[in-house]
Amino acid sequence: MKKRQARSEVPVEHTWNLDDLFTSVAAWADAYVAIDAALPGIALHQGQLGTSAAHLLAALDAVEALEQQFARVSTYAHLRNAQDGTNPAHQAASARAAALGARIDSATAFVESEILAMPEGVIPQFLAAEPGLEVHRIFLTDLMELRPHRLGAEAERVLASLGEVLNAPHMVYNRAKSGDMQFAPFSSAAGAQFANSINGFESDYESHSDTSVRRGAWQSFSAGLKAYNHTFAATFATEVNKNVTLGRLRGYTSTEDYLLQAHKIPQTVYRNILHIIQAELAPHMQRYARLRRKVLGLDKLLYCDIKAPLDPEFNPRISYEEGCELVLKSLAPMGPEYCAFAHKTMTQRWVDRSDNIGKSSGAFCASPYGVHPYILITWSDTMRNVFTLAHELGHGGHFGLAMQHQRFVNTRPGMPFVEAPSIMNEMLLAQHILGQNSDTRMRRSVIMQVLGTYHHNFVTHLLEAELQHQVYALAEQDQPITAGLLHQRKGDLLAKFWGDTVEIDDGARMTWMRQPHYYMGLYPYTYSVGLVASTAMAQRIATEGEPAVQRWLNVLKAGGTLKPLELMQAAGIDMHSPQPIHDAVAYVGRLIDELEASF
């Protein structure tokens, strides 16, 4: 049986170097204390913001400095907890960071209330009078849009002080998943024993070539999830009820209206994404499922077979170093500056690639302002890993550029843009490999990787988005959100999407338990927006070359100074039109055409 390592057994060169954030836990604790000590200084601005443009600027700069410091403190706690969530010291530090965040929210809540209480016209006047306020223009403008939805100062203060409690569903979900959830070992048809884990399942067994391993792992994985189905239904329901209540309190017409406000995206685009992709992609994915069943020689395709490799013998093992080289070559169109940064990210221990007990599943990139990106990934020598690395480097490159060109307050764009630069790099990687290879098996392997990306975003995350859409509608009608209801809804929408090509079992119905996205507002659909835009953009770069690259780099540097769809517009993609969505789905169809023809 393959035994998983403890964090202490992992070679140091496979881990990230958090010294760039804080040289020691003691230094982190000092920074933590310093932030707490700075809170009374913030309070001195209270009641002063409306008195002059200079007072407003002083307060906004002070809050920005504090939040920038806090980002560093909370990232350190977050990364340590992600590298080993079973370590009680990491859990405690993470909880302390969350508590500090709530204290900051509470201590700075007056800033927003005071600005919103200013008479109409004052903010434009202040902006005209004080050039220093220009950097805060977006914050101030966004705030003005919230004006009709603000509660009284006292109510806002109470809500802010409850921040930690309001985030409890997400925290409990994560704690249960990384700390408590257990999976029984399972065996293959040949009698080999395997230990199971979320990481092991998602990065290995789920796409294993041996059907008995895949199905054995699935049984063990589903049983592990089932033990938490009422717990996770309760955390999910609490999160949903929280958002429904907050949306109502703030006078939004619907919870989706409330949650989309932060995304700065029209409801029509959100709905187009949900409807067009489900309707137009389903026939292509059903073709892909039929091909998979035929090639694998299976009587029926179970849900746990939908990621089975079609050509498992052709499985080039790719070491981390080889993966880095491939990614770097594929990023060459982005120019030398971008590539130098990517090279640094991959070689200076900014990446944590070990597999160890307690490590967070999946992959992510964190970019603390003024430091550099940190990437978490579990490397298992697969082509999938290479695509994931390219993806996370996309986030790192984006925020690396945005941090260089924008102040802290203007670094992050709205959520619907966030996944575009990352998926863009996956597209460049695919173009690079496909452009160099006429070998059928190699092309097939890369097309399947790209289809993996589309599956992940246009199917997995999109169906999560559809489930959210349905669950919020039900919760608004005061329907209780229970495990039974979630299983049924998830099963129904999977059955509708896959038709008769995939058998939807109890494990499939429980897959809503796998993702933390339900605790992040309407996050899941944003992946599809990013993928639609990056599909279009990668094609522009391939056909137009340099001018398209320049537009894209400028958009990355712009950080959060434009709204998501404005950023896409500046890159040359009109997302108000449904056309890029139709085009992206049609592109998936063409990839499946080539795959079908290759067998």
Ligand SMILES: [Zn+2]
């Ligand atoms: Zn991403």
